[in-house]
Amino acid sequence: MAFELDHLFICTAPNAPAAEQLVQFGLVEGRSNRHAGQGTANRCFFFHNLMLELLWVHNAAEAQSEVTRPTYLWERWAGRSQNACPFGLCLRPIEGQVHEVLPFPSWDYQPIYLPPGVAIPIATNVSVLTEPMLFYLPFAKRQDSYPEAKAQPLDHAFGCEVTRVSLTLTQSPPRSGELEALSATNLITIQTGPAYLMELGFDGETQGQHHDFRPALPLIIHW
Structure with missing residues (x-):
């Protein structure tokens, strides 16, 4: 397998006020960003091998533009309090390994905001809003390999490296072939439950501790 998780996003209220709970808990916030022309903005938390992105729409017109519309980012964000899955999963290549075909078909x-000729492959199940958005950044690298000029805070009060990603989805199987294919790589685990939930395990979860950020954020952290 020549790819790994690069980052995860959770759709939030504008300006991601829930990020303050992460900061109070001991996470060190990294850089934020606005995606020019896409209508989205974020607040980010970086770990050695992965980034957690809190994402919201700041410009509805851009998010519903002809270019952005096929991503269903507007529908996912606007429907996050109804039945739309608020999550996204992004893959990247593993440095030094031969490129392989992605586990899911994409467009x-x-x-x-990217240079001409640079594209983001997005899985073809993107319109299935009961599942996370799946995509791939062919130019991304591990967060702990960033050059000094782009380095972000990676060490936090309770953990440094994500060793488990588990998602609870509200829709029972069968799920799309794209999501099933990603699940088969063992990069994530998926179960069914009454509400959407993301669980992140850090450093092998050797301390047997956890913190639940609900209802502010559908997130539980284990360490």
Whole structure:
């Protein structure tokens, strides 16, 4: 397998006020970003091998533009309090390994904030809003390999490296072939439950502790 998880997103209220709970808990916030022309913005928390992104729409017109519309980011964000899954999962290549075909069929999304000719492959199940958005950044690298000029805070009060990603979805199987294919890589585990939930395990969860950020954020952290 020549790919791994790069980052995860959770759709939040504008300006991600829930991020303050993460900071109070001991996470060190990294850089934030606005995706020009896409209509989304974020607040980010970086770990050695993965980034957690709190994502919201700041410009509805851009999020519903002809270029962005096929990503269903607007529908996912606007429907997050109804039945839309608020999560996204992004893969990246593993440095030094031969490129392999992605585990899911995809189409190329070319946002204006990327250079001409650079695209983001997005899984073809993107319109299935009861499942997380799946996509791939062919140019991404491990967070702990960033050059000094782009380095982000990676060490936190309780953990440094994500060793487990588990999602609870509200829709029972069968699920899309794209999501089933990603699940088969063992990069994530999926179960069914009454509400959407993301669980992150850190450093092998050797301390047997956890913190639940609900209802502010559908997130539980284990360490």
